[in-house]
Amino acid sequence: MNALLIENITKRFGDFYAVRNLSLKVPEGSIYSLLGPNGAGKTTTIRMVMNIIIPDEGSIQVLNEKMNNRMQSRVGYLPEDRGLYPKMKVGELLLFLSALKGVQKLEARNRIDAWLNRFDLASWKQKKVEELSRGMQQKIQFIATVIHQPDLIILDEPFSGLDPVNTKLFKDIMLEMKNQGRTIIFSTHRMEQVEMISDNICLINKAEMVLEGNLTQIKKQYGKNTVVLDYDGDASFIQSLPEVEKIDDYGKFMEIKLREQSDPQDLLDKAVGKIRINKFEVREPTLNAIFIEKVGETNEKYTNGH
Amino acid sequence: MRNILTVIKREYIQIVRTKGFIIGTILGPVLMAAFIVVPILIQFVSVDKQEKIGVVDLSREVFVELDKKLDQELKDGGRRYILQEFTIKDNLDQLLEELNKKVLDKELTAYIHIPENISEGGVAEYVSEHVSDFDKQGNIGQALSSIIIEKRLKGEGLDPEKIGQYMRPVRLDTKKVTTRGVERDIGGTFMISFVLVLILYMTVIFYGQIILRGVIEEKSSRVVEIVLSSLKPFQLMAGKILGIAAVGFTQYAIWALFGIAASKYSGNVVSRFFPAAADIPMPTIPAYLFVYFIIFFILGYFLYGTMYAGIGSMVNNEKEAQQLVMPVTMFLIIPIMLMTFVIRSPDSSVSVILSLIPFFAPILMLLRISVLLPPFSQIAASIVFTILTTILMIWVSAKIYRVGILMYGKRPGFAEIIKWMRYG
Numbered sequence: 206m207n208a209l210l211i212e213n214i215t216k217r218f219g220d221f222y223a224v225r226n227l228s229l230k231v232p233e234g235s236i237y238s239l240l241g242p243n244g245a246g247k248t249t250t251i252r253m254v255m256n257i258i259i260p261d262e263g264s265i266q267v268l269n270e271k272m273n274n275r276m277q278s279r280v281g282y283l284p285e286d287r288g289l290y291p292k293m294k295v296g297e298l299l300l301f302l303s304a305l306k307g308v309q310k311l312e313a314r315n316r317i318d319a320w321l322n323r324f325d326l327a328s329w330k331q332k333k334v335e336e337l338s339r340g341m342q343q344k345i346q347f348i349a350t351v352i353h354q355p356d357l358i359i360l361d362e363p364f365s366g367l368d369p370v371n372t373k374l375f376k377d378i379m380l381e382m383k384n385q386g387r388t389i390i391f392s393t394h395r396m397e398q399v400e401m402i403s404d405n406i407c408l409i410n411k412a413e414m415v416l417e418g419n420l421t422q423i424k425k426q427y428g429k430n431t432v433v434l435d436y437d438g439d440a441s442f443i444q445s446l447p448e449v450e451k452i453d454d455y456g457k458f459m460e461i462k463l464r465e466q467s468d469p470q471d472l473l474d475k476a477v478g479k480i481r482i483n484k485f486e487v488r489e490p491t492l493n494a495i496f497i498e499k500v501g502e503t504n505e506k507y508t509n510g511h
Numbered sequence: 512m513r514n515i516l517t518v519i520k521r522e523y524i525q526i527v528r529t530k531g532f533i534i535g536t537i538l539g540p541v542l543m544a545a546f547i548v549v550p551i552l553i554q555f556v557s558v559d560k561q562e563k564i565g566v567v568d569l570s571r572e573v574f575v576e577l578d579k580k581l582d583q584e585l586k587d588g589g590r591r592y593i594l595q596e597f598t599i600k601d602n603l604d605q606l607l608e609e610l611n612k613k614v615l616d617k618e619l620t621a622y623i624h625i626p627e628n629i630s631e632g633g634v635a636e637y638v639s640e641h642v643s644d645f646d647k648q649g650n651i652g653q654a655l656s657s658i659i660i661e662k663r664l665k666g667e668g669l670d671p672e673k674i675g676q677y678m679r680p681v682r683l684d685t686k687k688v689t690t691r692g693v694e695r696d697i698g699g700t701f702m703i704s705f706v707l708v709l710i711l712y713m714t715v716i717f718y719g720q721i722i723l724r725g726v727i728e729e730k731s732s733r734v735v736e737i738v739l740s741s742l743k744p745f746q747l748m749a750g751k752i753l754g755i756a757a758v759g760f761t762q763y764a765i766w767a768l769f770g771i772a773a774s775k776y777s778g779n780v781v782s783r784f785f786p787a788a789a790d791i792p793m794p795t796i797p798a799y800l801f802v803y804f805i806i807f808f809i810l811g812y813f814l815y816g817t818m819y820a821g822i823g824s825m826v827n828n829e830k831e832a833q834q835l836v837m838p839v840t841m842f843l844i845i846p847i848m849l850m851t852f853v854i855r856s857p858d859s860s861v862s863v864i865l866s867l868i869p870f871f872a873p874i875l876m877l878l879r880i881s882v883l884l885p886p887f888s889q890i891a892a893s894i895v896f897t898i899l900t901t902i903l904m905i906w907v908s909a910k911i912y913r914v915g916i917l918m919y920g921k922r923p924g925f926a927e928i929i930k931w932m933r934y935g
Contacts, residue, residue, distance in 0.1 A: 219930065252917075255739075255740050257736065257739050257740070257917065258917070277740060277741050277742070278741070280740070281740075282736075282737070282740035283737075284733075284736035284737060284740070286733040286736055286919075287733060287737075288732040288733025288734040288735070288736075288737070289732065289734050289737075290525075290728075290729075290732065290734050291728075291732055292525065293525065301517065301521050302737065302738075302741070304517045305514055305517055305518075305738065305741035305742060306741055307513070346737065349737060
């Protein structure tokens with residue numbers, strides 16, 4: 206069963222393709238992340254799923270139905286452009302948004318109190334939204350997204366602007382929701398978040414999908430040809446070694462892509478004695494590396510193509 | 512439908528609760544009453560004061576008569592004007608100089624300088640610090656005129672009393688003929704038409720601006736996308752316009768209650784203070800006019816309200832909105848400028864055509880109805896045209912709104928807006 210099934214959707218704004226021939230499947234009960242650089246078409250895709258804009262071509266099925274008004278109360282949505290009515294009181298605003306989703310008043314009140322307590326915002330219930338900090342407003346928006354206990358939760362950049370404590374809180378709640386059988390789709394640039402919690406990913410660049418599937422399988426495809434090195438000293442010589450295809454150097458940390466058929470052991474031998482090695486790990490490439498490689502590839506294709 | 516109701520409720524409660532609404536609703540009738548009552552009060556109150564007036568009578572034949580004629584009384588029965596004659600000691604200039612000083616020192620409120628040749632057309636002068644008390648100047652001028660005219664008539668051997676009777680003006684009573692018979696009209700209808708039309712004009716603009724600001728707030732605070740994940744753009748727009756309409760009706764209802772109370776009790780209050788005022792018949796609003804007023808307010812509100820909503824969705828802030836709102840507001844101002852023309856010739860073909868144009872109809876047809884009830888076919892036609900135009904505007908605005916509400920950045924040009932309307 207798929208919580209979301211997108212088939213060949215295209216959206217143009219004038220001559221500009223925001224999304225081109227995109228298809229994807231989100232299995233029910235999974236966490237799915239949409240990745241891609243700015244302007245890739247993530248938000249447009251999400252807005253089409255939410256029926257806020259209509260695709261020019263293709264079809265979208267949400268929870269096995271075409272998106273309709275009844276469906277909207279089974280879906281929770283946190284938009285990228287976040288905002289709340291600045292003059293409304295927090296409690297009232299949440300009550301209004303729950304009413305739009307068809308939650309009974311009494312039930313809504315209970316849930317609002319529970320969520321405000323969990324986010325440590327109970328004392329702000331009677332305050333106006335404009336008195337809240339940005340981080341607090343983001344929590345209120347998150348509550349509004351899940352208050353009606355939706356089966357499908359779509360979060361556009363949920364972690365942007367959050368401190369580590371609240372990022373963990375959001376991540377914990379997302380996992381909790383997954384364990385309750387709900388499906389979560391979120392878009393982000395933050396690869397470490399994706400690697401930790403996503404089951405499936407979709408990488409979009411320049412309006413087109415460049416990679417989709419189960420995260421574990423994707424990584425396997427790339428094989429164990431990556432070495433992660435935690436070191437001290439001058440490691441600039443590594444780049445010119447014959448085993449090395451590409452490096453991504455952070456100064457004390459390096460991700461090395463090896464040429465095919467080369468043995469990581471040779472690399473270790475050559476490095477010993479020249480630098481101090483704290484950690485040497487052979488593994489699949491990080492999602493970050495895959496992301497950069499894939500986006501680089503498609504961008505090259507575009508610049509050559511034009 | 513449930514969603515629209517939720518939006519209506521939110522709009523209504525949020526606006527009705529604001530200080531602006533509460534103050535405006537209460538202050539409106541108070542200001543209105545103040546505009547009518549205060550000038551009357553001021554006139555009556557400020558007048559009730561004894562005044563000393565100097566008289567320099569160079570003709571030597573007016574003062575005694577003038578003293579007799581200016582016998583207006585104060586409330587306590589004393590004389591309102593105390594006249595004091597001044598005669599020339601050395602020369603006129605010196606005397607006038609002295610009197611000017613007395614006026615400035617507040618010994619006299621004013622003095623009157625009557626020239627020697629007053630009977631032959633000489634000009635009398637009234638000198639005072641304040642020369643805007645028309646009531647007092649009128650009293651003095653009338654008294655002087657009647658004295659001099661009597662003198663002239665007597666000089667010719669005529670009886671002033673008889674001449675007075677001959678010269679009595681003819682009274683012209685205005686009456687209004689309607690299908691229900693002939694009614695006396697002393698200009699009350701005219702005033703009512705004016706006031707009703709202005710109320711309609713001002714409230715349509717006022718509530719239109721509230722819609723505009725509401726849409727811009729939703730857009731600029733970026734709350735709109737969260738809301739749109741639960742309902743259609745059209746439902747949000749409709750809910751907003753209907754919710755603010757409910758606010759308008761609440762305000763009207765409160766004002767109407769004030770009005771009914773005022774017309775019930777104001778008679779008593781006014782006649783207690785000013786017995787003379789009780790004789791003036793209070794103009795009444797015929798029921799049909801009231802019904803048409805409500806109909807045309809609703810039509811005008813929805814026609815202009817949807818246009819304001821459409822504009823609000825196109826812009827990023829209120830400053831940008833003002834440029835786009837201008838042409839729409841012009842459609843409301845033009846009929847106001849045409850008011851006097853339509854009042855003077857309500858059934859001319861130009862007036863008829865103007866009042867059938869949907870954008871002008873709410874104001875001009877209402878005006879025509881209040882001045883001279885037009886044939887029902889014309890009223891019905893203007894209502895139908897306006898409804899059709901409103902439906903068209905709702906369709907256009909909804910299309911623009913649906914796209915515009917999520918577009919940020921540069922304000923769209925005309926071509927771009929046409930493109931928006933084509934988006935599926």
